[in-house]
Amino acid sequence: MADPIGKRPLILRYVLLAIGWLSVALGVIGIFLPVLPTTPFLLLAAACFARSSPRFYQWLVEHPRLGPWIRDYLDGNGIPLKGKVYAIGLMWLSIGLSCVLVPLPWARGFMLTSAVLVTVYILRQKTLSKS
Structure with a gap:
């Protein structure tokens, strides 16, 4: 192959x-x-x-x-809890800033939908437990 x-x-x-x-x-x-x-x-x-x-x-x-x-x-x-928190927090911060800067309603809707889906994906991942 x-x-x-x-x-x-x-x-x-x-x-x-x-x-x-x-x-x-x-x-x-x-x-x-x-x-x-x-x-x-x-x-x-x-x-x-x-x-x-x-x-x-x-x-x-x-x-x-x-x-x-x-x-x-x-x-x-899994993903460490710290990694989940930072990833979700920074993503929402950047999406929020982008929604303020981009006046197009369809673009805001796309960004917010994407952020929700990524948040759900990250939260559904197993959290790495400290050994």
Whole structure:
């Protein structure tokens, strides 16, 4: 069976790599800044790397410091409560600001609907219990 990543357009692979590395950088910053969520950025990076570079995906998942944040979710152990709170809080803050800045009712409706759906998704994920 052929490698599906090799069949992706090269520009798409580069875009996914760029988003992945930006997400890793933001996730690492989020470890030190309490207002920036770490887990969602590292999960986004893992998803981007899984679709663009198996080598970087493996590096991230097996990384001694960053890997546990991702493995807990991938193994079905859940998302840390802190990650859920920050992800939902920052999402609603940014959606709220966007709704103030964007006067189009249909756009506001789309943003609010998206925020509700993402909130429900995050809340339905298992919460990682402290061992």
